[in-house]
Amino acid sequence: MADTADRVVGGLRTDGPTVLAAYGALVRSRVAAQASYRTSFVVDIAAQVLIGLVEFAEVYVVFTQVSDLGGFSFAEVSLIFGLATAAFGLADLVVGHVDRLPFYVRTGQLDAFLLRPLSALGQLVTSDFSLRRLGRVAFSLLVLVIALAAVDINWTPARVALLLSTPIAGAIIFSAVFVATSAVGFWLVDGTEFANAFTYGGNYLSSFPFTVFGSIVRRTFTFVIPVAFVAYLPALALLGRDDRMGMPAWLSWSAGPVALVAWLVALLVWRTGLRHYTGTGS
Amino acid sequence: MIVEVADLRREFVVRRRAGRLRRTRDVVAAVDGVTFSISPGECVGYIGANGAGKSTTIKMLTGILVPTSGTVRVCGLDPVLQRTALARQIGVVFGQRSQLWWDLPLRDSFRLLAAIHRLPASAAQPRLDECVALLEMEPFLDVPVRQLSLGQRMRGEVTAALLHSPELLVLDEPTIGLDLLSKERLRGFLVRERRERGTTVLLTTHDLPDIERLCERILVVDHGRVAFDGTLPALVARVGAERVLVVDLVEPGPALTDVPGTTLRLVEADGLRQHLAFRQEETTAAAVVAAVSARVELRDLAVTEPDIEDVVRRIYES
Numbered sequence: 335m336a337d338t339a340d341r342v343v344g345g346l347r348t349d350g351p352t353v354l355a356a357y358g359a360l361v362r363s364r365v366a367a368q369a370s371y372r373t374s375f376v377v378d379i380a381a382q383v384l385i386g387l388v389e390f391a392e393v394y395v396v397f398t399q400v401s402d403l404g405g406f407s408f409a410e411v412s413l414i415f416g417l418a419t420a421a422f423g424l425a426d427l428v429v430g431h432v433d434r435l436p437f438y439v440r441t442g443q444l445d446a447f448l449l450r451p452l453s454a455l456g457q458l459v460t461s462d463f464s465l466r467r468l469g470r471v472a473f474s475l476l477v478l479v480i481a482l483a484a485v486d487i488n489w490t491p492a493r494v495a496l497l498l499s500t501p502i503a504g505a506i507i508f509s510a511v512f513v514a515t516s517a518v519g520f521w522l523v524d525g526t527e528f529a530n531a532f533t534y535g536g537n538y539l540s541s542f543p544f545t546v547f548g549s550i551v552r553r554t555f556t557f558v559i560p561v562a563f564v565a566y567l568p569a570l571a572l573l574g575r576d577d578r579m580g581m582p583a584w585l586s587w588s589a590g591p592v593a594l595v596a597w598l599v600a601l602l603v604w605r606t607g608l609r610h611y612t613g614t615g616s
Numbered sequence: 617m618i619v620e621v622a623d624l625r626r627e628f629v630v631r632r633r634a635g636r637l638r639r640t641r642d643v644v645a646a647v648d649g650v651t652f653s654i655s656p657g658e659c660v661g662y663i664g665a666n667g668a669g670k671s672t673t674i675k676m677l678t679g680i681l682v683p684t685s686g687t688v689r690v691c692g693l694d695p696v697l698q699r700t701a702l703a704r705q706i707g708v709v710f711g712q713r714s715q716l717w718w719d720l721p722l723r724d725s726f727r728l729l730a731a732i733h734r735l736p737a738s739a740a741q742p743r744l745d746e747c748v749a750l751l752e753m754e755p756f757l758d759v760p761v762r763q764l765s766l767g768q769r770m771r772g773e774v775t776a777a778l779l780h781s782p783e784l785l786v787l788d789e790p791t792i793g794l795d796l797l798s799k800e801r802l803r804g805f806l807v808r809e810r811r812e813r814g815t816t817v818l819l820t821t822h823d824l825p826d827i828e829r830l831c832e833r834i835l836v837v838d839h840g841r842v843a844f845d846g847t848l849p850a851l852v853a854r855v856g857a858e859r860v861l862v863v864d865l866v867e868p869g870p871a872l873t874d875v876p877g878t879t880l881r882l883v884e885a886d887g888l889r890q891h892l893a894f895r896q897e898e899t900t901a902a903a904v905v906a907a908v909s910a911r912v913e914l915r916d917l918a919v920t921e922p923d924i925e926d927v928v929r930r931i932y933e934s
Binding site for chain 2: 352353355356359360363367441442443445446448449450451452453609612613614
């Protein structure tokens with residue numbers, strides 16, 4: 335049994351590759367597989383830029399009719415839009431395909447994952463790596479840079495740190511939303527639709543100032559599905575403004591801890607779902 | 617004991633539509649109190665009709681499915697609670713659950729599996745070379761898995777399950793759909809794997825030659841219970857499975873009702889073709905052939921073996 339004990343802590347063994355190396359190999363193989371279809375890859379990237387452009391056009395069209403939206407100018411809303419879509423694009427790039435869980439259940443691929451010495455969620459996440467979504471991220475960053483030049487920000491070291499950390503924290507929050515809502519696929523055959531309502535829906539909401547929504551929507555998407563922390567709340571701190579609806583200012587600096595809590599909840603939901611799956615069979 | 621199963625039970629809830637809105641909820645036991653154990657180095661054939669509970673048992677042995685009640689230990693581990701630790705000690709080839717990447721060449725799939733099992737290159741490469749040579753996979757190592765034939769893919773799946781030199785190999789219908797040559801190559805490879813490494817094997821099959829060639833022990837499950845646990849000859853003796861000699865005569869002859877140790881089952885084409893059933897423990901094929909050719913002139917003959925469905929069915933008739 336000494337041998338068994340050694341294998342249990344296999345990730346820390348020094349005589350072979352580590353768990354991290356295993357995931358690294360999986361991701362590299364996915365990237366290589368995509369890059370081998372070069373034309374399709376370029377078309378996909380272009381399509382993703384176009385999707386970003388259409389989404390942004392929607393914001394632009396609104397501002398041809400009004401001069402401000404919920405108390406925010408075009409440049410300020412563009413800043414929120416840039417932060418939100420950059421975070422969503424990054425999350426979508428890394429974990430976006432977990433919403434296909436019902437497909438993995440139906441085809442037996444999830445069972446194949448369970449027969450390997452790695453976590454099922456880790457394998458699901460690394461089973462795809464949608465590089466084409468880089469197109470969306472690049473467009474978001476472009477909008478963000480232009481918006482930053484157009485708005486008036488009183489730069490301090492804290493605000494610079496906030497700006498740099500916000501897309502990362504936002505991506506982690508969106509990833510948690512992806513994982514938690516996708517785990518519903520353990521119970522529902524059409525779980526993908528359910529998950530998309532929250533992931534893509536959350537992306538849409540988070541790219542607007544929350545002052546335009548009613549209080550139920552605002553509270554739900556701040557405290558239940560915390561996408562307000564992805565762009566709107568940090569943007570308030572960057573612009574040096576207070577929330578008109580009376581949210582405390584420190585919330586604007588809380589995306590990091592919120593991301594951590596969101597992931598803990600997401601992992602709990604995932605574990606419960608996986609236990610339901612091994613408990614019922616499919 | 618490498619596998620220890622005691623009073624294992626697994627229920628499923630089946631919901632059925634009854635009327636326009638009403639739905640009934642039935643509890644069905646797929647595995648209904650199974651007890652057995654397997655010693656290191658054994659090769660056990662796990663057989664039974666479709667729906668007898670074979671796959672459900674394998675899922676519980678490998679940690680994919682939680683038992684409703686009873687205990688399972690595999691390699692001294694709890695399959696569900698210690699799933700990843702167990703995965704490093706067992707190899708599984710399981711139905712539609714492919715371990716290969718359909719869009720990658722076979723060689724890359726093996727490379728990834730070696731990384732997943734955290735095998736140092738010094739251990740993975742010689743093992744892979746050995747499997748590639750024995751299963752003759754060199755010609756298609758660089759072909760994407762989706763383009764492989766079933767036989768080629770199955771050789772890849774078996775290699776994928778053995779790359780980390782597991783103590784226990786679980787095979788679910790490994791020869792189904794393969795042609796005779798592929799079946800024989802795979803059986804030969806598994807025989808050698810057991811001889812060289814003492815790997816314990818548990819396999820489900822519908823193919824009697826798989827059992828004859830590989831397994832010294834058979835577990836027959838039926839309706840979720842172990843109906844028989846013993847050797848193939850003991851099983852055949854118990855159920856009295858019959859072999860059938862089919863003879864074609866040169867010209868129509870009389871019905872062969874008086875051949876010692878046989879029963880005439882069927883006469884076709886006015887006696888041109890006759891089917892004689894006999895039991896292995898009462899006479900031999902050679903003796904029957906000799907007795908028949910003493911009476912009539914033979915043109916052709918064939919011996920059909922009892923098939924597994926037939927054997928299983930007879931357990932309940934006996």
